[in-house]
Amino acid sequence: MLTTGPRGTKDILPATVGYWRYIENTAREICSLFNYQEIRTPIFEHTELFLRGIGETTDIVEKEMYTFTDRGERSITLRPENTAAVVRSFLENKIYADSQPTKLFYIGPMFRYDRPQAGRFRQFHQFGIEALSAKGPAIDAEIIILAVQFLEKLGLQELKLYLNSVGCPTCRPVYRERLQDYLRNNLSDFCGDCQSRFGRNPMRILDCKNSRCGQLSQGAPEMADCLCEDCKDHFEGLKQLLSAANIEFKLNPRLVRGLDYYTKTAFEIQYEPLGAQSAVCGGGRYDGLVAECGGTDTPGIGFAIGMERVLLALEKQSLLPTIDNKLAIFVVTLGEQAKPFAFKLLCELRRSGITADMDFMNRSLKAQMKLANKCMASYVAIIGDDEAAQNKVMVKNMASGEQELLDFAKALDKLNAEMGE
RNA sequence: GUGGCUGUGGUGAAGUGGUUAACACGGCGGAUUGUGGCUCCGUUAUUCGAGGGUUCGAACCCCUUCAGUCACCCCA
Secondary structure (H helix, E strand, O other), X not given: OOOOOOOOOOOOXXXXXXXXXXXXXXXXXXXXXXXXXXXXXXXXXXXXXXXHHHOOOOHHHHHOOEEEEOOOOOEEEEOOOOHHHHHHHHHHOOHHHOOOOEEEEEEEEEEOOOOOEOOEOOEEXXXXXXEEOOOOHHHHHHHHXXXXXXXXXXXXXXXXXXXXXOOOOOOHHHHHHHHHHHHHOOHHHOOHHHHHHHHHOHHHHHHOOOHHHHHHOOOOOOHHHOOOHHHHHHHHHHHHHHHHOOOOOEEOOOOOOOOXXXXXXXXXXXXXXXXXXXXXXXXXXXXXXXXXXXXXXXOEEEEEEEHHHHHHHHHHOOOOOOOOOOOOEEEEEEOOOHHHHHHHHXXXXXXXXXXXXXXXXXXXXXXXXXXXXXXXXXXXXXXXXXXXXXXXXXXXXXXXXXXXXEEHHHHHHHHHHHHHO
């Protein structure tokens, strides 16, 4: 073989595209219910957008981007996520000049140079939501409810919603310092990763999966205790709205998002049976991002759902719909004279909106019948040289086995009538 | 980026140094004249991920490499 698909990529074959369409359609339905409009941004952007938007010290930017120089000497990056691009589009197309808030969703491929693993690919697909300009907790609640409702509509059970507030530029630095003060004493006992996190992003230390680090940071101060009035009010408001809507959530003071732009609300929906990659949905508020990208100060909030992970979860729960592509009519031919005549019938059937097919491999009559059966054809139109000569078609009902010889026009009418129901 | 496991036909797999690489499913063809689903028969890998080495001899041993998979990490 010449070559294989690049590592971490997957072909979505006919046998599974149906599932993808099902998930995508469900996403679109929910979005329209909540009045979110679809947006499609390019798959690549100027590298700078992600450097500024996502944050230069994040893992995504430091080691996971597909970056290259194009023929015009521009640095280009395959999008590792879509929030920064949506914000860019919001500014570039002056969407902020329309009535606000801007409520958008997207579905499409993202690219991250990660080591492939269960539920993790280098090209993967996300369904995401972004709401710009609204700053109260109501929009946070709406978005979280949208995510939950989407996953529930697919039938997923045992989802866990984790909630936290990561503060804002007013209160986070205060917390950061307090946390560093707390950790500084026995910093040398933490794992190497955590030691390097200490200076750059100490909040991640709380999220470390290393059990020793977990123990050491046991009594660490929590963000919740350091929130400024504004952040505290926002968080309380959100919790009230979610409770009012009967959405169950768990507070997780150690929940930290991996992208720098998050402020205030951070949330994650987990589906534990998935194993190591159990985060199905992650999102939060990013009130500083639009300004960071050169716009006027505009709040925003969004989430992304990993489609591959949703698919895995549905598979695990046997929640995938059965999809069979039934064929209405299979046209069978016998003899050379019959072929053009049969082909004409095939074309007419399709023109009138009936799904029809025929053999293109020069198979015997018997083999063509087998094929028709495998295609689950409701009817078979048999045309031999005799029928062709008399302008007739033998129409066979595959379920009952009955067949009758009809004029071409009558056969067409009958099939139209039968299939019309 | 680090580590564990794995790599035989379209698929699932047997085979762990000796001449023709089991088996099952699938694919294709057929079982008297122009008819499917069941059954039966035939056929379907000069070759065991790739490259190199050891040996009289390798799918089986060694090395390298690539890929898959799971975990760390990170995240959707």
